[in-house]
Every structure is written in structure tokens, then in C-alpha cells.
Amino acid sequence: MKHFHLTEELAQEITGAGRVEQLFAALANATGRMGFDHFALAFDRRGNDGASMLVHNYPDAWAKIYVGFDLGAADPIRRAGERSVTGFQWRDVNRYIPLSRGDRQLLNVARESGVGDGFTVPRHLPGEASGSCSFAVSPRAALPADMLHAAEILGAIAIASARELIGSSPLRPRPVLTERQRECVLWSARGKTAGEIGDILGISEETVVRHLKMARDRYSVHCRSMLILCALFDGLIGFSDIYDWWRPN
Amino acid sequence: MKHFHLTEELAQEITGAGRVEQLFAALANATGRMGFDHFALAFDRRGNDGASMLVHNYPDAWAKIYVGFDLGAADPIRRAGERSVTGFQWRDVNRYIPLSRGDRQLLNVARESGVGDGFTVPRHLPGEASGSCSFAVSPRAALPADMLHAAEILGAIAIASARELIGSSPLRPRPVLTERQRECVLWSARGKTAGEIGDILGISEETVVRHLKMARDRYSVHCRSMLILCALFDGLIGFSDIYDWWRPN
DNA sequence: AAATGCTTGCCCAGAAATGGGCATAGGCGA
DNA sequence: TCGCCTATGCCCATTTCTGGGCAAGCATTT
Numbered sequence: 001m002k003h004f005h006l007t008e009e010l011a012q013e014i015t016g017a018g019r020v021e022q023l024f025a026a027l028a029n030a031t032g033r034m035g036f037d038h039f040a041l042a043f044d045r046r047g048n049d050g051a052s053m054l055v056h057n058y059p060d061a062w063a064k065i066y067v068g069f070d071l072g073a074a075d076p077i078r079r080a081g082e083r084s085v086t087g088f089q090w091r092d093v094n095r096y097i098p099l100s101r102g103d104r105q106l107l108n109v110a111r112e113s114g115v116g117d118g119f120t121v122p123r124h125l126p127g128e129a130s131g132s133c134s135f136a137v138s139p140r141a142a143l144p145a146d147m148l149h150a151a152e153i154l155g156a157i158a159i160a161s162a163r164e165l166i167g168s169s170p171l172r173p174r175p176v177l178t179e180r181q182r183e184c185v186l187w188s189a190r191g192k193t194a195g196e197i198g199d200i201l202g203i204s205e206e207t208v209v210r211h212l213k214m215a216r217d218r219y220s221v222h223c224r225s226m227l228i229l230c231a232l233f234d235g236l237i238g239f240s241d242i243y244d245w246w247r248p249n
Numbered sequence: 250m251k252h253f254h255l256t257e258e259l260a261q262e263i264t265g266a267g268r269v270e271q272l273f274a275a276l277a278n279a280t281g282r283m284g285f286d287h288f289a290l291a292f293d294r295r296g297n298d299g300a301s302m303l304v305h306n307y308p309d310a311w312a313k314i315y316v317g318f319d320l321g322a323a324d325p326i327r328r329a330g331e332r333s334v335t336g337f338q339w340r341d342v343n344r345y346i347p348l349s350r351g352d353r354q355l356l357n358v359a360r361e362s363g364v365g366d367g368f369t370v371p372r373h374l375p376g377e378a379s380g381s382c383s384f385a386v387s388p389r390a391a392l393p394a395d396m397l398h399a400a401e402i403l404g405a406i407a408i409a410s411a412r413e414l415i416g417s418s419p420l421r422p423r424p425v426l427t428e429r430q431r432e433c434v435l436w437s438a439r440g441k442t443a444g445e446i447g448d449i450l451g452i453s454e455e456t457v458v459r460h461l462k463m464a465r466d467r468y469s470v471h472c473r474s475m476l477i478l479c480a481l482f483d484g485l486i487g488f489s490d491i492y493d494w495w496r497p498n
Numbered sequence: 499a500a501a502t503g504c505t506t507g508c509c510c511a512g513a514a515a516t517g518g519g520c521a522t523a524g525g526c527g528a
Numbered sequence: 529t530c531g532c533c534t535a536t537g538c539c540c541a542t543t544t545c546t547g548g549g550c551a552a553g554c555a556t557t558t
Contacts, residue, residue, distance in 0.1 A: 082487040097484040098425045176347050191475045207506050225474045226440045235346035238328035456536050
């Protein structure tokens, strides 16, 4: 690997950060040494507390707009990060997600605010946390192509470091469903109606309705879609469990 | 890193595989050199063709059961792979997903069929493909602890190699939704009814129904849950877009 | 032995979703 | 200008889901 020693040195610094300030300093240093202009490290823990961390040195203009208008909820980069397990260049986001008009507009505003292209390393621990570490350059600058591998590694380390700092997350007490409830949710996620599920499982439709009812109660949700999403998010069912049923290609 | 040269050598071999047979040979070699007994490389492309690849040297007994009963659809290891972006030991799957009774039973059958503990490296490119590379040992053997890092790297390389062999998938022509349709799906995924969405967007409930109807048509699905799952899978919406609405902690 | 939890089954009324049709208006490109 | 797409709105009938209550059988735990 090129720049092996530099990567090693910066990795040490990031890993060794015991406080947020040190993490900021280490990342700022790494950003500059790699040839980027800005960085942004975001970490969100999904749990009872929902602790989160955001460390960055973006230009004030962009930071104010982003935070002020709560653009995070619509940020295509963040959305693309949920579609990739490897680092990606912002210019390639349309490989991961379709860009809507609003998305392009957002990227334009970012450019006008001093943030051009970038490289984002996403990491997800569904049900526990998700984080991303982005390295960006100014509008007309080019990404340091020979540093993307280093960025990938350092970004991942930074996310791990953030996770350490924010505290290890005990496994959230999940409203685990019973076996039968889970089966009903699974078949429901496969697009079956209560009646069909009843036929499949060899029980009454009413009983299926009952299982789904109990499952909704446990998650305190009021509709089947939410129930499926909860089960999906908690890992009770997986995309691979259901993919073939609604994408019959 | 320990075993740096071995890793490097094996990586070369895996990367250089130009045909499936060579990939098999390279992986079999790597498996043995690292101290594992079996390997399994699975790669699924979620495209129009849905090409897939499965290369392994599992014991016949287990392979027959797994394939014969189509256990892949219910495999907890596979499900855990959707919950982790790093390699994980099978004994730790309950850190990622809750194990149901059926899951434990499946793992027991595997053990009886000659497959004990293992280490799985998952990689996902949602909307495009997903793959996993597992290295396993026999029932009573212990995983070669000092080789897990190497396995992580080699597994990732093997998956990349499989992807090369199977052909890169150009962006699947997805039934992209219009902006309004996507908004309706998003709010729907947040648990809102058509009426509520109408209030939020400032349009008639009937119009929301219409948008959702058109969206279902595009995905050729018949219920709202499926529509949400499709949008989720295609990256039109993300978990973080909806999490706060149904997990109000 | 009692309590608890899981599974199964049924009833009802109201809410929501689904599928089909129809229609107007605006934008955008051929 | 015409055609296509999108957004908006409304109607209807039917299906499905949701929330409420009730209860029996069984296994496990206390």
C-alpha cells in the first residue's frame, strides 16, 4: 500500500484519541496530511438514549445551512452511505441511489457553500448504530486519488473510535417476538395477507391476525408496515429472507 | 500484521483467479493454509438476471441438506451478515441477531453434518449485490484466532473476485418513483395513514392514495408494506429517514 | 399448585387500504 | 402544437387490517 507509514501514523493518532477534542484534532490533521480540506465524522447510536456525535470542520456557511434546515434527513450522501459498505466518491452517488431534483439542488448549495467533491466511508451496525466519515475538498479541487485507500481505512478507524468514545452500547432490550409471531411477520413481509399466512402455516386466519396483533403490541406500533420495519431493523428478519418474494426476477 | 506475507501470497492467488475453478482452488488452498477446514463463497447479484455464484467445499452431508431444503432463506448466519459490515464468528451471531429456536436447530444440524464454528465476511452492495465468504472448522476444532484478520481480508478479496467473475452489474433500471410518490412512501414508512400524509403534504387524501397507487404499480406490488420495502431496498428511503418516527426513544 | 406465557380459535365494528374508473391542469420535450 | 408525464382531485365497491373482548389447552416456571 502506498503511504503505508503515513496511514499507520495517522491511524495511531485517531485510535489514541481519548476525548472528542483529540479526535477532532487527529482527524483535522489526517485530513490535511491526506490532501483533503474538510472532514465530517457522524455517529448515531440507536438506543434508549440515542446518543450521537458530530465532529467536523466544514465551512461555517455550509454547516449553518445543513444543521439549520435539518438537511441531514434528506442528504443524498447520507442516504448513499446506507447503500454502500465501502467508501465512495460523492460524484458517484448515483451509482448507489437515484438522485432526485432536490438532491441535486442540495449538492449545488453545498458547492456554493465551499464544499465540493468528497469521499465518504459509511459503517453500519443496524439496530445499534450507524456512522460515516467524510473527507471533502473545496469546490474546484480534485480528490487526492492516491489517498482514497488511506481515507477508507482512517475513516473506518475514526468511526470505531467514535463508537468507543460514545460508550459501548449494550444490546438494546428488544421486544423479541415469539416464534409464531415472527413467522407471521416474516410471511407478512413477503407480501402475504393474513388469510394466506393462515393457509401457509396451517392455522386459522383469525389466529394469524391475533399473532400479528400481539406483535404490534410488543413493538407499540399500529400498523403492519411498522411491524415489518421493526422486525427488519432488529434483525428478526432479513432482506435476504424476503427478497425473492417481492422481486421475483 | 501477523502472517503478512502469507496473506499477501494468498491474496494474489485469489485475485488472479480468472475462472471459477481457479477461484475454488485458490480459496481451498487459502482455507487450509489459514488453518480452516471448509470455505463457502456465495455471491448474489440482485439484477434483472439475478446471477449468483456458490463455491464451497463443505461436507456433502451439510451441502445436501442446505441446498435441498433451501435453508439459505432462513440461515441465521446469512441474516447476521446483513447486520454486520465486518467479519464475525458464528458463535457471536447472537450479538447481531436474536436467535430463534429454528435458528439454533439449523446450527445444530450443521454441527452434526460436520460444520462447527466459522468466520463469515459479509459484503453488501444494496440494490446491486450481496456476498459472503465463510471459513469454517470441524465441530470440535477451534477457529484459528490469529488468522481472523487474514480471513477478513481474503474473504473480502474473494467476494470482489466473485463479483468480477460474475460480471459487474450496471445500475439496474429501477422503477424510480417521482418526487411526490417518494414523499408519500416516506411518510407511509413513518407510519402515517393516507389521510395524515395528505394533511402533512397539504394535498387531498385521495391524491395521496393515487400517488401510492401509482408507486405500487411501478413496483408491481400489491400492498403498502411491499412498496415500503422496495423503496427501502432501492435506497429511495433509508432507515434513518424513518427510525425516529417509530422508535420514539 | 398456582402463575405465567404461548398458541389456538372466534366475534364484532370501524378504519384503512386496494383496484378500478374518470377528469383537469401544468410542464417539458419532440 | 402534440404527446407524454406529473400532480391534483373525486367516485365507487371490495378487501384487508385494526382494536376490542373472550376463552380453552398446553408447557414451563415459581
